[in-house]
Amino acid sequence: METVLELSGVTRCFGPVEVLHGIDLGLRAGEVHALIGENGAGKSTIMKILGGYLAPTEGQVLLDGSPAAFSSGPEAEARGVVVIHQEFNLAPDLTVADNIFLGREMTRGWRLDHAAMRRAAGDLLEELDTRIDPRARIRDLSVPDRQMVEIAKALSRNARVLIMDEPSAALTHREVDALYAQVDRLRAEGVALMFCSHRLDEVARLADRITVLRDGSVVSRATRGEMTEDQMATAMVGRELTDFFPPKDTLTGNVLLEVQDLSVPGAVDDASLTLHRGEVLGIAGLVGAGRTELAEAIAGLRPGSTGRMTVSGEAVPLADVRAAGRAGIAYLTEDRKEAGLLLTKPLTENLTLAALDRFGFRIDRAAEARAMDDATREFDIRAASPDMPAGALSGGNQQKLLLAKTMLTEPQIVLIDEPTRGIDVGTKRQIYAFIRRLAAEGHGIIVISSELPEVIGLADRVLVMRQGRIAGEVEGDVITEEGIVRLAMGVGADHHDAEHKNREPA
């Protein structure tokens, strides 16, 4: 098969630091190419170079065999190279159809042909097996729907090369299936595809060719079937990954948190749960089952929630985040960038924001600096300087900073929502070990995760949510994917659906 887009000996420096060392890489027509590696391995930089957003310091980008110096993303797009970024590139106040045809509007004379654009957008979305209304505003769409619009937009541009950064990270299992079907269809049509993903099962399912990056160099190449998921993980981190999950060896103590009939309007109905000292309680369920809403309600972040809640027997008022904080409840959001960290502020200011009252009326900067030093060591935060903005950290280090920030409030009960979303394998392991250590120290931990292996590997007990209710509980050795999926899908779910869910937890 012919190579459409190629990197030849590409090196890239940021200032004095070389982050890519002589990369050779070819995207072929009708082939899906997966680029995998830990956070900071250079995946994003490669994608940006391929998509024309960055120029290589040395080496060349070749399109159809001849040097192509794209000066910008739009220029690359005009020549058939389209990148779908993780941060969506959509105008929130325009409609779906407007967005898909933004910059290439269909016209009739000098007027916009809204009807034709709506029809064409509708056809594209139908091909993607979604029910998104072309007239809907992006603002009103869920994250997965926005992702589908991004894909539809790329398809409408007749891409010859389609590059996707973590395309399934925000999708539910049904949409993931539609995405895979589209990938298969595009491959059959001769499009050259590339994606990067932290989900190795996805890589095994989709990729015809796999390139593994580590520290800015290609360390391994394989074609379909040549590499198991274990081998991919090993190649990425450069060491054997044994004992991925720490042993569940904590002794469970007395009841720490008791929640009775907690309801959040429109999201959670009459949820009750207990959490013990030293326990890791998992909450599983499909996206939209009310898991995040339940956790946020426990942390006092959901106005209008009703029910009863006690911590160590003391009643805690609901919908009052400061009262929950005083009772020792802390919540680690799944939305690091929008609700977790101030991306433009220095690391230190982020670290101490939730616990600022511990640093005196006149903020003690020296104490803050010490806290930052301690956190850097304890959580292994890899940062150039404590004064750098939090947004410049890699995803894994942002998550560690968020953990450090939460733990600085010295909570007894820690609710962690999607602890490892978008994080590389090595950092995942550190975070799992950390969660276990917190439990061993006598904290009560609630972990919400869409990745079933994570829930199963971490939790002593798992609550499964379905449509806003707690559908059931599994404990001990009976925590299996099957047990959880049955509860998550409802007992009457047909076998195919259940198996499907098994493969692709949303």
Place this chain on the structure above:
Amino acid sequence: MRRIDFHLLGPLIALIALIIIGALLNPAFLAPANLSNVLARSAFIGLIAVGMTFVITQGGLDLSVGSMAAFIAGITIMAMNALVPITGVNWGTIIIGMMVAMAGGLAAGLFNGALITRARIEPFIVTLGTMGIYRSLVTWLSDGGTLSLDSGLRTLYRPVYFSGIGWITWPIITFAIVAILGEWMMRHTRFGRHVEAIGSNDRVARYSAVDVEGVRLASYVLLGGLVGLATILYVPRLGSASGSTGVLWELEAIAAVIIGGTMLKGGTGRVWGTVVGVLILSMIDNILNLADLVSPYLNGAIQGVIIVLAVVLQREKRATDNR
């Protein structure tokens, strides 16, 4: 490799350049009498702009401060005049008047803040509304004319604006103290840190258990209090208030904040920058009046250019940040 950060120091360099230009154009510029005059006039806008820095940094805006000052000046004068038959012409009456001004400012700030944080209406809309309300009320109270302070009280009250320690008059001293306190609050207290956090991302602040609505409310009350303080110093200057008192003060205050390097979208506040911004604006005015190089009527145009330039500089800074 440590380059001079022109974004940070730009306003300061501009101010120094202005002082040098002023001194070269007219030696009278640096005379104590002139400096005293310039600084004292800056004090009103300056006090308000310090409060405005907090409001803008937390992501808000207050357009009502000019009308608020006029309204407070109006009720303060009316209250003192009404008290003259009861308490007489003495400092007691003036102190009660000052308390009225302070209370009026705090109440007006609380009103703006409550509408914004409790009723959840956009700050622009709320303060556009109250701007009209206060302006109209003072015009109504003065019946379209001027409210004048009792002449005996005026004589007694005058020194509050016109005297002080040597040529450094009370308004200058007050402004300096408030500016130092404000800078300290922004940089070294929890309140300041929370204001910046809310302005950069209020959701992150809320998830970090910061009392977002409380801090926002407090910033408007603080601003209201400073408007009250500015009015206390303004009333003895003319001894009167009318429908045209404090017109466009809100825009001058906002302009000073922006020139000083605080971003209009919030998140980063620099009180010392605001002080520099206020001084730049009033010195341009003063220099144009002293030198006949350019018509003083072009003052607004030059100030406009400076405001736009300041924002352009901010934009360049952001582009470097994203690299």
